[in-house]
Amino acid sequence: MAHNTSGFSDGESVDIDDSSSLKGLEEVGEDFGFGDDLELNQFDGLPFSSRYYNLLKERHQLPIWESKQEFLNVLETSQVVIISGTTKSGKSTQVPQWCAEFCLSAQYQHGVVVCSQIQRQQAIDLALHVSDEMDVNIGHEVGYSIPLENCCFSDTILRYCTDDVLLRELMSDPFLEHYGVVVIDQAHERTVSTDLLMALLREVLLQRSELRVVLLSVMPASHMLLAHFSGAAHLQVDAPCSAEVLHSSRGSTESFSAALRLVLEVHRTKEPGDVAVFLASEQEVSCACSLLAKKASRLSSNLGELVPVAVCSGHAGICPPITQHPQRGRKVFLSCSKSEDMFWSVDTVSFVIDTGVEKRFVYNPRLRASSEVIRPISRCRAEIRKQLAGSAGKCFRLYPEETELCAEIPAQILEANITSAVLFLKRMEVAGIRHCDFISRPDPEGFMQALEELDYLAALDDDGNLSEIGIIMSEFPLDPQMSKALLASCEFDCASEVLTIAAMLSAPSCFLEPPAGKETEAMLCHMKLYHPEGDHFTLINIYNTYKCSQREPYFTQGKWCQDYFLCCAALQTADSIRAELTDILKRLELPISESAFGTKTNTLNVKRALLAGFFMQVARDVDGSGNYFMLSNKHVAHLHHLSAYGAKAHKLGLPEWVLFHEFTLSNSNCIQTVTQISPKAFIQMAPQYFFYNLPSSECKELLEHILDTEVAEIHPVTTDTPKAQESQSYDRCVIQ
Template identity: 50%
Template sequence: MDGPASLPKSPGSSDGEGDGATAPRDGLELNPFDGLPFSSRYYKLLKERAALPIWREKYPFLERLLRDQVVIVSGDSRSGKSSQIPQWCAEFCLAEGAEAGSVVCAQVHPQAAVALALRAADEMDVGLGQEVGYAVPFDNCCSSETILRYCTAEVLQREMRSLPLLSRYAVVVLDDVHLRSAATDVLLGLLRGVLRARPRLRLVLLLAASPALPAELRAFYGPGPVLEVSARRPPARVVYHSDAPDDPVGCAARLLFDIHRTGESGHVVVFLACEQDIRRAYEIICEEGSRLGPEAGELVAVPLYPREKFAMLRPNEDPEEGFQAPRRKVVLTTSSGEALIGPDAFRFVIDVGLERRKVYNPWIRASTWTTQPISEARAQERRCIPTAPAGQVFCLYSQEWSRRHMQPLAPVQLQECNLTGTVLFLKRMDIAGLGRCDLITKPAPASLMQALEDLDYLAALDDDGNLSEFGIIMSEFPLEPQLAKALLASCEFDCLSEMLTVAAMVTDGPGRGRSGELPDADPPAGGPAAPDVRLPPRPRRARVGGLPPVRPVGPQLHPRRLGRHPGALGAADAAVLLQQPAAQREQGPPPPGRRPAGGPRRAGPDPRGPGRTPLQRPVTPGHVAAAAGTGRGPRPFAETVTDGTVVVGKWVRKNSRRER
């Protein structure tokens, strides 16, 4: 790439020059992004930005961005890399010209994307939604003038369906790569091909300080620079517990009150395993805190739910006039809330060393929540949080326990999640060789085969293993494939409104926690109100005909029962129905090719393919263990696994073979 003759300079730099886009007017320096004079707040924030550890690496980073296509930045979570590097990339694009494109920064959590967009707009002295914007599920705050766009990895992944080469972007920034989320790993694999097709595109990977992951990324993308950011502050003092306690929540609460009674100033962060522990700890703090004397100071508990709508970490109630006792803020969160803590200065960190992870079992087609020890990399990140002088980290586990149970890196989510939606997306991207697609870590073969089997049950695949017309429509829904198929099938049975309600209830939204559960405990009387977002109470169902409401208990919808019958809804019928108004669907005559409600099923070819009858079910791909066969029924699938690569072989029916 032929870069500019000189590196872009920061607005407000000491030499009085901006980025070369504007010139001073009437003694006021103009913002190169919007052409307006800088405000006084911009210069105040500029001094705070210059104190960050990442600031001294600005020009070395820009030099590497000019020279190399992939730049890896490794540093702790409090170094400022997530907030400053996207702004430097925006200055880089501004120096390149309008034809260069814009910058997109993909985050793991939507709350982090919104918070970073707010902070970047404030530090760049521009308006949110204009030069800086964000795009998260159910909320899009961007315009045609946006040069720096924050989004989630899932949103950027879905955007690649219409823009496979991401032609509107000049720099792609992937943050929190060390978390190894499923969407981030898929983006890492897809961007490897995009970089080959677009030599001018730049990719910036931001990750925590880890010696193993940068080497793995360099082996995947090729030799490239690794910019390591070290903190200039002294390390915090780490205090280990004698042994892992039986009640981590109670032990953390007792330790918190011991710190508070000492009278030492400083805010506290408590990392717990799950959101149920957050609610329990909040109740304990509010109950015990109300018994403290006024001389001890006020203890303000702030539960920070990672999946809730983001709220700024500030006390809810102002102290009374004349009350000069110190206030101590206690943030209660989980592993997913590390990116949401914000730039506040914390002195104490209490770490229970546990986290709750969702693990999918392809053999039983169910997900389970398991409590596991955190990784060594995540424990090291938490030790970098204290920024105040004489910071301390209290680990509620022993060093021997950490060496025995903690893994170096966090487990790869792509090997622990349901791959049905991921496989549907890759099929939509015309990536047929799923086992050979470019991924840093190959998915589990059993999960991959189960995903293919489920898509075949949902009629999303044709006889050749490609997406059917029904599968293309299903891929447009921002839902799990099972819910997308249920919505399309509900048009056949005139229950679209009811199915939309069910889909909204079972889908994680802004008001649901990480485990999909709503907070069920109100704050105790006398305690401060929690800054979380709660859904309104569920209304009671009215009695029908004098009878009590019927509890909706019954068999769950299974993929095999959706659309695998002679009267299944075709793709053309679904497209026609979804384009009609609701009133016409409910009151108007049924469209051509669709049976009336309650009428006999229409006769015709089976939507699964020509020449099939309802009794001719195709042999579906199965699991690796099932390929060995037990002698009962059709043996689903034959495959070979070599060096983590899944090679699809022949479909096997008992006593007969045929090539797929």
């Protein structure tokens, strides 16, 4: 392995071949001309800095440090090691470093170390922190890989990455032969990607006896992991004394307001320390941040400054990292269930306020829709939150002590749309891994729905294996429907426009919630960007205008976005995603036509491409008042308030037939990102067997009448029998 060391004043680097990089410390020291009195870093051969020793003293104080030698001994003899410890035990920073030492001792014969994270920002923060502790250069010996950003070189020996990035790496390296140790951090969070990794790693371990897998978790979830990985070694890190826990005698119906009142009460006590507040959802976090900012501005200056800080993992790259916030005043970190582990580097929290509830989206395969569910958190999550307050802090639980909580965090794979996961598993079968042993096996109905959807999208052949189209679809980091639409856009000469749509829908929403009193101004600004053909075209309009504004001489970063109440970071993310998708199309040698946005032909082709992927998501306004009947599940929903049609309905009228991107079951059922389509275009693009499998309804009868009329016009002689009509309709309803 080539090992690159940098840090020379002239900017040059010295390349060391495989043999020299593995010399003893004395030989390396002689090569560089260092004296005998200097201790050299075993990873880059350079003398340690004084900062290294200062950080080493801090590392010795971590609860996990005492387990170092035991861990290395166990790693020598066990293929799987499970370590359970608290959030701040140091396992996420120290264990990967010890694994790097383990691989170095074997001269990297079996590979290097990779450590997966569930949050992209945490992968970056941990890589920066660990490179500092190891006294090496970020991007060289230690690096990170997250979606849209890679900070690694060929000589990187410890790599932090998100679990979805590592999962996609399995497609090209199915047995992870580049790695000697795979560390799965936050295994207790049970994301879909992490569960897939743990399921596939069991098969990989059978093929590679030299591979080591280390699972990092909290104690309540370790029993589940031990049951899955039979024979695994288990190390438990003793936690320091926990924070004092105070329960509320009332229920959690008014937990949001109670949490904000408690924040102000804590602040009035003038007791030192920051506050971490856990609410049900990111919407509540945003609302609480705004309300506390108003309250803080009216507080007496004698109490000191109160600084609300939103910590939302779902807006990675938009919410700044915790460590970048100002140090002044008392910070109130507002978060939800997705973000507990983002507090690993924060030592200033003395008070934790836990509402005890969380919003989750549970997918219903029969309806092909997600439902918003507010429910109690698990005991595992409650313990994680409590530990953030430290031994001298306080944890306020806004629910009675006798409240029944489930033991473990529910596995997302049991509640999510697993169509993308099934497509990935089909791709892994092509790569040679045909067995996947889930910790929690998804419901058979979810599997069948996913296979049916992939079949509709032509991703499977007649034997149920991945088709050529399916293989190409799996190359894109998109859901299968959007992947199919993107492939269809290459056929319909509108790839440039559909690339933009895919990028904008993959990035966080670009629409900002306007400040109080500016709702009308924000709506008027957004209306200037609305496109009469629908929301998908509005997204193209916004992106194109954003790119054009950058070329203006007076443009300053974020100024145009600020003027139009749009999120600059979201648009930057969309720009990066679009570039990545463009590179994939070029690598696959698929045609990318020049943009013809605005022409009649291009508009029709974009809608055809979208229908090629989203024909399962079509609805009709049955009464002209915005009650949209969905063909596939017979539910009725309304347009989202941000829809261009909703804003201009009084001028343009509501479209009768629409294609929509997302439908969520809630108190106010709504379909999001909708575009007007013609029923004829739907009939042309939907596969015949999907069309005839639609449940009976007035809308289906209307479509069948349109289809019969078209067939009669095209084949007036051969339409004498219903059987003949059925045969010709099959020719009309094909997957493009």
